[in-house]
Amino acid sequence: MTASTTSPTDQTTSGSRGTTPPVPEGAVAVTVKIRRFNPEVDPEPYWQSFEVPALPTDRVLNLLHYVKWYLDGTLTFRRSCAHGICGSDAMKINGVNRLACKVLMKDLFAGDGKQTTVTIEPIKGLPVHKDLLVDMEPFFEAFRAVKPYLIAYGNEPTRERLQSQADRARFDDTTKCILCACCTTSCPVYWTEGSYFGPAAIVNAHRFIFDSRDEGAEERLDILNDVDGVWRCRTTFNCTDACPRGIQVTKAIQEVKRALLFRRT
Amino acid sequence: MASTSAATADVTERAGSSRGGGRLYRGDLGMWSWVLHRITGVATFFFLFVHVLDTALVRVSPNAYDRAIELYKNPVVNLMEVGLVGAVLYHALNGVRVMLVDFWSKGTKYQRGMFWTIVGVWLVVMIPGAYFMLQRTITDLFGGN
Numbered sequence: 001m002t003a004s005t006t007s008p009t010d011q012t013t014s015g016s017r018g019t020t021p022p023v024p025e026g027a028v029a030v031t032v033k034i035r036r037f038n039p040e041v042d043p044e045p046y047w048q049s050f051e052v053p054a055l056p057t058d059r060v061l062n063l064l065h066y067v068k069w070y071l072d073g074t075l076t077f078r079r080s081c082a083h084g085i086c087g088s089d090a091m092k093i094n095g096v097n098r099l100a101c102k103v104l105m106k107d108l109f110a111g112d113g114k115q116t117t118v119t120i121e122p123i124k125g126l127p128v129h130k131d132l133l134v135d136m137e138p139f140f141e142a143f144r145a146v147k148p149y150l151i152a153y154g155n156e157p158t159r160e161r162l163q164s165q166a167d168r169a170r171f172d173d174t175t176k177c178i179l180c181a182c183c184t185t186s187c188p189v190y191w192t193e194g195s196y197f198g199p200a201a202i203v204n205a206h207r208f209i210f211d212s213r214d215e216g217a218e219e220r221l222d223i224l225n226d227v228d229g230v231w232r233c234r235t236t237f238n239c240t241d242a243c244p245r246g247i248q249v250t251k252a253i254q255e256v257k258r259a260l261l262f263r264r265t
Numbered sequence: 266m267a268s269t270s271a272a273t274a275d276v277t278e279r280a281g282s283s284r285g286g287g288r289l290y291r292g293d294l295g296m297w298s299w300v301l302h303r304i305t306g307v308a309t310f311f312f313l314f315v316h317v318l319d320t321a322l323v324r325v326s327p328n329a330y331d332r333a334i335e336l337y338k339n340p341v342v343n344l345m346e347v348g349l350v351g352a353v354l355y356h357a358l359n360g361v362r363v364m365l366v367d368f369w370s371k372g373t374k375y376q377r378g379m380f381w382t383i384v385g386v387w388l389v390v391m392i393p394g395a396y397f398m399l400q401r402t403i404t405d406l407f408g409g410n
Contacts (some may be wrong), residue, residue, distance in 0.1 A: 044286075095291035096292075133351070235295060254372070258370075
């Protein structure tokens with residue numbers, strides 16, 4: 001049997017789970033257009049379309065599963081928890097970075113009974129390994145570079161490091177990050193200047209810079225004062241729009257900028 | 266200030282970037298305001314470049330300067346003047362918006378509202394402004410009065 005094909009009629013046995021299951025009642029046939037690339041075979045990435053039945057309650061991830069399980073087992077993408085917690089399935093869906101497990105099909109259906117097309121691409125700015133799978137290492141390098149862990153000097157206390165509710169609330173927003181890379185790979189500055197730390201690294205620095213228990217704020221502010229630090233941010237707000245956790249990313253970056261300007265002498 | 270080169274060395278030595286050719290990123294309103302800011306900024310820069318050159322002509326010879334200025338008196342340049350005012354006005358207004366985003370703690374929250382406000386101000390200034398700037402050209406071209 002030959003490998004994947006774009007023709008819907010041939011989509012029977014090349015998936016990883018055998019024959020297609022019966023189409024559920026109320027399902028609508030949608031076109032899933034995927035940016036595919038296999039570095040061992042393809043000289044360039046290309047678009048491939050699949051016809052997939054979709055329920056309004058399906059997530060985009062369900063459609064990808066359908067393609068992989070029943071139509072083309074070679075489709076490669078990341079997903080772990082599939083419930084918006086692990087942050088593995090960040091991808092560019094209809095031109096914006098989203099988690100495939102958090103986008104509902106009912107929000108993507110075209111009106112007036114028109115054919116719905118869902119375009120899915122790998123997130124931009126990171127090297128593509130295969131299909132929707134990108135090399136996350138540059139992203140995690142930037143994350144590690146801002147020292148995203150508690151730094152405290154002196155003797156360790158014999159009990160918990162206490163903190164007031166107000167002090168905890170100061171950095172609450174940036175504790176929500178799941179490191180999915182939606183923000184960093186939505187940033188026009190990051191696309192063209194990969195040495196920029198990127199929104200996610202700054203968010204995770206913010207989480208400790210404004211933590212009253214932490215004593216490493218000066219170190220991190222020095223790191224982010226670098227030419228590739230917060231000053232590269234052009235406040236395009238793509239990161240804030242992309243964050244699946246609703247973190248006010250641009251606000252966090254601006255707070256770090258203002259800390260650099262006004263808090264230090 | 267402590268050296269940060271060690272911490273950032275890994276980040277800068279990043280492997281090649283992803284392959285392009287995908288569809289355009291459907292970015293936030295803030296992204297498009299930034300794109301426009303860049304375009305109007307570059308356009309204004311090129312105007313200033315030409316403007317410095319033509320004004321410098323007056324030191325070469327006042328007659329040459331007069332002839333250069335005479336060249337500008339045509340409908341196309343008149344339209345470009347309107348475009349220049351529009352570009353400078355947008356760049357100035359959005360510049361104020363960006364400064365508010367930078368320095369006002371609630372700036373990030375109201376960035377969209379501020380964008381639509383500057384669009385409103387731009388229209389309020391440009392609609393009568395364009396009328397008065399183009400009035401003479403239009404009457405010269407199509408007659409009237």
